[in-house]
Amino acid sequence: MSNSFKIAVSSTALSALKSRIESATFPDELDDAGWAYGVPLADMKRLVARWRDGFDWRQEEQKLNNELPQFTRDIEVDGFGSLNVHYVYKKSDRGTGIPLLFVHGWPGSFLESRKIIPLLTKGSGDSQCPVFDVVAISLPGFGFSEAPKKKGFSLSQYVEVSHKLMIALGYTEYVTQGGDLGSRVTAGIARRYGGMHSKAWHTNVLFSMPPENDDPSSYTASEKEGLARWQEFQRSGSGYFQLHSTKPQTLGYSLADSPVGLLAWIYEKLVSWSDNYPWTDDEVLTWVSIYWFSRAGPAASIRFYYEVAHSGQALGTKSSPPTIPMGCSLFPKELIRIPKSWYPGVGDVVFEAEHDKGGHFAAHEQPELLVGDLRKMFGKGGPVYGVVTGRDGYN
Amino acid sequence: MSSYKIDIPPTALSTLKSRLENAVFPDELEDSGWAYGAPLADIKRLVARWRDGFDWRHEEQKLNAELPQFTRDIEVDGFGTLNIHYVHKKSERGLGIPLLFVHGWPGSFLESRKIVPLLTAGSGDARLPVFDVVALSLPGFGFSEGPKKTGFSFTQYAEVSHKLMLALGYTEYVTQGGDWGASITKEIARRYGGEHSKAWHINLILAGPPATQDPSSYTAIEKDGLARFQEYKRSGNGYYRIQATKPQTLGYSLADSPVGLLAWIYEKLVIWTDAYPWTDDEVLTWVSIYWFSRAGPAASLRIYYEVEHAGQEVGSTNFHIPTIPLGFSHFPKELGRIPKSWYHLVGNVVFEVEHDSGGHFAAHEKPELLVGDLQKMFGKSGPAFGVVLGRNGYDG
Numbered sequence: 001m002s003n004s005f006k007i008a009v010s011s012t013a014l015s016a017l018k019s020r021i022e023s024a025t026f027p028d029e030l031d032d033a034g035w036a037y038g039v040p041l042a043d044m045k046r047l048v049a050r051w052r053d054g055f056d057w058r059q060e061e062q063k064l065n066n067e068l069p070q071f072t073r074d075i076e077v078d079g080f081g082s083l084n085v086h087y088v089y090k091k092s093d094r095g096t097g098i099p100l101l102f103v104h105g106w107p108g109s110f111l112e113s114r115k116i117i118p119l120l121t122k123g124s125g126d127s128q129c130p131v132f133d134v135v136a137i138s139l140p141g142f143g144f145s146e147a148p149k150k151k152g153f154s155l156s157q158y159v160e161v162s163h164k165l166m167i168a169l170g171y172t173e174y175v176t177q178g179g180d181l182g183s184r185v186t187a188g189i190a191r192r193y194g195g196m197h198s199k200a201w202h203t204n205v206l207f208s209m210p211p212e213n214d215d216p217s218s219y220t221a222s223e224k225e226g227l228a229r230w231q232e233f234q235r236s237g238s239g240y241f242q243l244h245s246t247k248p249q250t251l252g253y254s255l256a257d258s259p260v261g262l263l264a265w266i267y268e269k270l271v272s273w274s275d276n277y278p279w280t281d282d283e284v285l286t287w288v289s290i291y292w293f294s295r296a297g298p299a300a301s302i303r304f305y306y307e308v309a310h311s312g313q314a315l316g317t318k319s320s321p322p323t324i325p326m327g328c329s330l331f332p333k334e335l336i337r338i339p340k341s342w343y344p345g346v347g348d349v350v351f352e353a354e355h356d357k358g359g360h361f362a363a364h365e366q367p368e369l370l371v372g373d374l375r376k377m378f379g380k381g382g383p384v385y386g387v388v389t390g391r392d393g394y395n
Numbered sequence: 396m397s398s399y400k401i402d403i404p405p406t407a408l409s410t411l412k413s414r415l416e417n418a419v420f421p422d423e424l425e426d427s428g429w430a431y432g433a434p435l436a437d438i439k440r441l442v443a444r445w446r447d448g449f450d451w452r453h454e455e456q457k458l459n460a461e462l463p464q465f466t467r468d469i470e471v472d473g474f475g476t477l478n479i480h481y482v483h484k485k486s487e488r489g490l491g492i493p494l495l496f497v498h499g500w501p502g503s504f505l506e507s508r509k510i511v512p513l514l515t516a517g518s519g520d521a522r523l524p525v526f527d528v529v530a531l532s533l534p535g536f537g538f539s540e541g542p543k544k545t546g547f548s549f550t551q552y553a554e555v556s557h558k559l560m561l562a563l564g565y566t567e568y569v570t571q572g573g574d575w576g577a578s579i580t581k582e583i584a585r586r587y588g589g590e591h592s593k594a595w596h597i598n599l600i601l602a603g604p605p606a607t608q609d610p611s612s613y614t615a616i617e618k619d620g621l622a623r624f625q626e627y628k629r630s631g632n633g634y635y636r637i638q639a640t641k642p643q644t645l646g647y648s649l650a651d652s653p654v655g656l657l658a659w660i661y662e663k664l665v666i667w668t669d670a671y672p673w674t675d676d677e678v679l680t681w682v683s684i685y686w687f688s689r690a691g692p693a694a695s696l697r698i699y700y701e702v703e704h705a706g707q708e709v710g711s712t713n714f715h716i717p718t719i720p721l722g723f724s725h726f727p728k729e730l731g732r733i734p735k736s737w738y739h740l741v742g743n744v745v746f747e748v749e750h751d752s753g754g755h756f757a758a759h760e761k762p763e764l765l766v767g768d769l770q771k772m773f774g775k776s777g778p779a780f781g782v783v784l785g786r787n788g789y790d791g
Contacts, residue, residue, distance in 0.1 A: 020417065023410075027650035027693030029643060030545050037545075037700060038644030151424050239637030246633040249423060250432030250662045254648035254655025256421035261648025261655060268644045299421030306431060 002073040002168075005086060006065045007144065009293045014057060017259055017292060021052040024260045035272070039264045047267065048260055050281045060286045067114060068136075072144070075164045077157050079150075085165060086144035086295070088113055088136040092121045095395040097133035098378055098388050099171035101189075103162060105180020106244075106301055107266040108361065109143045109290045110136045112179075115367035120374065130379040130393025135169060137162055139185070140296075141303060147296030154311035158304070159188035163197060173197060173388045177374065179204040179362055181304055184315075190322030190347065199387040201347070202327040202374060204362040206338050207315060208345030219339045226337025233335050237272065240265070244305035245314075252299025255291075262298050263288050273360035275333035325384045327351030327377040329370055333359030350383040351376070396467040396562075399480060400459045401538065403687045408451060411653055411686065415446040418654045433662040441661065442654055444675045454680045461508060462530075466538070469558045471551050473544070479559060480538035480689070481531040482507055487517030489790040491527035492773055492783050493565035495556060495583075499574020499599075500695055501660040502756065503537045503684045504530045506573075509762035514769065524774045524788025529568075531559055533575070534690075535697060541690030547697070548705040553582035557591060567591060567783040571769065573598040573757055575698060584717035584742065593782035595742070596722040596772060598757040598765065600732055602740040609736070616749075617734040624731025631666070631730070634659070638699035646693025649685075656692050657682050667755035669728035720779045722746035722772040724765060728754030745778040746771070 029041040068088045075085045088110050091097055100120065102113045113136035120132040139158055141147035148157070162185060166174045176198060178186035183205040190201045219227070243251055254261045266288050270279060291298045308314060326347040330337060332355065343349045353373045358366035376382050378393060386392045423435040462482045469479050482504050485491055494514065496507045507530030514526040533552055535541035542551070556579060560568045570592060572580035577597040584595045601624065613621070637645050649656045660682050664673060685692045721742035725732060727750065738744050748768045753761040773779050773788055781787040 016417075016419075020419075023414070023417075025410075025651050027643070027646040027691050028541070030697070031543050033545060033643065037697070038641035039647070041643075044647060147422075149425055151427060151430075236640045239633070239640040242636040243633035246630050247432035247662065249421070249427065249435075250658050252421040252432070253438055253658035254652050257419045257654045258648050258652035260651045264644050264647035268641065297421050303424070303431065 002071040005070040005072045005144065007061050007070070009057065009061060013293060018052060020259055021048055024048055026260070039268045043267070044260065044264055047263060047281055047284060051259070051263070051285050055282055055285045057289055060282070060289070064111075064114070068110070068117065073165070073168060075161050075168065077148070077153075077161050077164075080148050080153060080157060083140050083148065083161065084146040085140065085161060086110070086138040087165060088117065088134070089169065090117050090121050091133045092123070092131035092393070094123070095131055095393065096391040097121065097131045098391055098393040099166065099169075099174035100132040100134050100374070101162060101166055101174055101176045101186075102134060102136040102363070103176060103178040103182030103185045104136070104139065104142070105178070105182045106304065107269055107287075107291065108180055108182070109287070110138045111287060111290055112136075112361060112363045114364075116363045116371050119367060119371040128380060129375050132374070132393060133171075133391075135166060137165055139181075139304070141300040142294060142296075143290055144295045147300040152307060152311070153303075154307040155184060155188045155313045156311075158185045159192055163189055163193050166197070173199050173391075175199055175378065175384075175388060176201045177203070180360065183207070184308070187322060187347070190324050190326070191319070194322045194324035198324060200325045200327070200378070200384040201322065202329070202351070202377060204329045204331060204370065205334060205336065206328050206343070206346050207336060208321070208338060208342050209318060210342055211345060214341065218341065223337065223339040227339070230336040237335070240269070241305060244302040245309040246306065248302040248306045249299065251302065255298040255302075259292055262292060266291060270361070273333070273335060274365050275331065275357055275359035277359065277361070277365045321345055321347045323348060325350040325387070327373065327384070328353075329362065329373045330354045331358035331360075331362050331366065332356060335360055396465055399464040399466045399538065401455050401464070403451065403455065407687060412446060414653050415442055418442055420654070429666070433658045433665075437661070438654065438658050441657055441675055441678060445653070445657070445679050449676055449679045451683055454676070454683070458505075458508070462504070462511065467559070467562060469555050469562065471542070471555050474542050474547060474551060477534050477542065477555060478540040479531060479534065479555060480504070481529055481559060482511065483527075483529050483563065484511050484515050485527045486515045486525035486788070489525055489788065490786040491515065491525045492786055492788040493560065493563075493568035494526040494528050494769070495560055495568055495570045495580075496528060496530040496758070497556060497570060497572040497576030497579050498530070498533065498536070499572070499576045500698065501663055501681075501685065502574055502576075503681070504532045505681060505684055506530075506756060506758045508759075510758045510766050513762055513766040522775065523770045526769070526788060527565070527786075529560060529563060529565075531556060533579070533698070535694040536688060536690070537684055538689045541694040546701060546705070548701040549579060549582040550586075552579045552698070553586055557583055557587045560591070567593050567786075569593055569773065569779070569782060570595045571597070574755065578702070581717060581742070584719050584721070585715055588717045588719040592719060594720040594722070594773070594779040595717070596724070596746075596769060598724045598726060599729060599755070600723055600725075600741060601730075603733055603737040605737055605740055612736065613734050617732070620732030621734070627730045634663070635699060638696040639703040640700065642696035642700045643693065646696060649692040649696070653686050656686055660685060664756070667728070667730065668760055669726065669752055669754040671754065671756070671760045716740065717742045719743065720745040720782065722768065722779065723748070724757065724768045725749045726753030726755075726757050726761065727751060730755060
């Protein structure tokens with residue numbers, strides 16, 4: 001049974017945050033450090049000043065509630081009991097929308113569906129364009145979903161809860177879109193529920209191991225550059241990953257107690273992972289506020305990394321790829337890009353689009369491009385048109 | 396040079412108390428123990444004590460009474476003048492061997508507290524050598540000023556340490572170091588060894604691997620040491636990776652949240668030691684040094700970044716190996732150790748002791764053992780006896 005949900009952060013929480021920010025203590029910074037050591041001090045001071053005076057959470061909250069119809073419902077997860085799951089759910093404005101589950105990652109949230117939902121549900125003026133029913137879940141431990149209380153809530157469980165949500169909404173067949181951790185979750189859904197339930201999946205992050213007979217000399221310049229970006233990411237940009245995967249609780253004390261610390265931790269990724277996206281301060285603060293005000297608190301979300309690392313499902317573990325059709329959208333500033341020769345390890349790629357702008361947060365940075373790709377992939381004439389029985393996105 | 400007493404301003408104390416009073420805690424997964432990091436019950440208990448009960452003034456007074464402290468300006472090439480805080484205690488009898496003790500992270504000059512009296516003591520066995528001890532606060536740590544510019548790495552840490560000894564009138568000296576102190580004293584041995592640094596002793600020995608290895612020749616202890624280091628890299632070096640790449644990003648948390656800082660450091664104090672029975676006040680004194688540090692807690696992280704970007708990270712192949720005599724003390728719960736066959740990558744080992752208890756913070760956990768080793772290494776009939784001209788640790 002679903003309950004309508006409106007974000008309504010309590011006034012005590014708002015004043016506690018304001019009071020915390022008012023007593024913020026900043027570190028110093030080395031001369032000419034720029035972004036090399038992490039987020040620059042000037043950015044932090046400016047954002048914190050805005051968060052303290054000027055940023056209007058109530059207004060942002062209202063906008064979100066107006067734009068995104070939200071609900072909660074209890075979903076049973078094997079071994080973990082019932083979790084109350086928050087989600088956005090918007091049906092297509094016309095016709096029979098293709099049921100699309102959108103799965104966010106870290107430091108993302110349901111908020112990342114904000115720009116693509118109107119495009120997916122309305123369609124363009126063109127009647128050739130398919131429409132979608134969109135479900136954007138808050139993964140357990142993120143946004144306004146409850147978090148698991150026990151250890152071991154890993155990919156299998158995120159997969160299970162996401163699938164069960166779609167079933168509960170009456171969608172025995174559906175398709176998925178995911179980036180960041182959402183890509184791993186949707187790959188898991190495709191593996192476990194593919195064919196019978198998940199009919200096709202789309203992602204903007206591709207990862208797999210090289211095939212046995214891999215021939216690096218055959219890589220294109222783009223592919224070499226993509227792998228080099230991945231290596232650089234591992235060398236200098238994956239400290240957060242290592243920490244989340246090993247000592248999330250230790251870091252969690254900082255993120256729970258310091259909104260400034262949390263802001264820096266997330267803002268660094270918003271900037272360094274996007275493609276010159278012109279973040280406004282209020283945009284950043286809304287994004288980070290979702291984490292600060294999250295139901296489970298900011299320390300809960302990072303456990304995802306630990307659980308995956310300890311469940312034998314770490315990135316790079318060999319597993320057989322899903323067999324249902326998949327599509328991918330390649331954005332140049334994504335953290336990783338694998339050579340085409342590795343695609344069979346990811347899945348059955350029937351649709352591929354390459355863009356010349358955009359980064360990791362594709363749905364937020366380039367919503368028209370991402371939605372354009374989904375329309376092409378699922379629309380009439382596309383490689384997976386009609387994949388969901390009786391709901392082809394048209395009248 | 397100025398005499399120095401730690402004297403944290405009352406505003407800083409009340410700000411801290413107010414922060415602690417408003418602390419917000421995360422939740423914790425059931426039965427998570429230490430697996431995910433420092434347990435919630437520990438942190439809550441420590442924060443409650445820090446808020447009410449822990450008496451910083453009392454600890455401060457004890458430190459000032461036990462450890463004679465000073466500050467002086469030291470010029471560092473390319474970085475201007477840095478005001479350096481240090482402990483300096485001369486031997487109570489005879490001519491103490493000048494010993495520079497260099498701490499690491501999350502350590503501080505505080506780690507010299509238990510060994511200073513043992514090293515300088517006048518009473519006791521006259522067959523044992525005595526030392527003049529200098530324990531500096533590395534720039535950016537404790538009550539030393541932090542550098543303002545980028546690029547302050549091993550070269551600079553070694554330079555400031557060496558210049559401090561010279562400024563104190565010790566043209567010849569020996570060194571003891573663990574954690575970063577091991578690498579910094581290695582750099583001192585490389586740059587100033589022979590003429591100034593006459594011998595060095597470390598309790599963290601990591602280097603290599605060499606170009607050719609023969610794993611089948613490793614002893615059980617050696618295999619275990621390597622395995623411990625592999626495990627550390629697999630599950631225990633998240634802090635290292637973030638500090639070496641984005642110290643500023645992490646720094647915002649550590650500067651703004653004493654609870655966050657406490658957890659960050661406490662986790663290492665427990666998991667890197669050998670069942671050391673930390674008292675809450677002991678932990679809180681240790682962490683308070685970081686919270687009240689002159690440069691702030693974010694500054695101390697930068698050494699990881701600078702070392703990484705100077706191509707000098709732990710384990711990197713070093714070109715010039717120091718030739719002065721080197722001593723090792725092995726403690727079983729250290730983060731790792733290397734096989735004997737790799738020792739040539741570190742230095743000229745003339746002294747080695749194996750212990751069956753103790754961990755990473757050797758000077759704090761096992762002060763008698765560590766001091767005993769130094770007394771053996773530098774005493775009469777020891778392999779480094781009389782290395783410092785005219786100051787052999789005995790009477791004349």
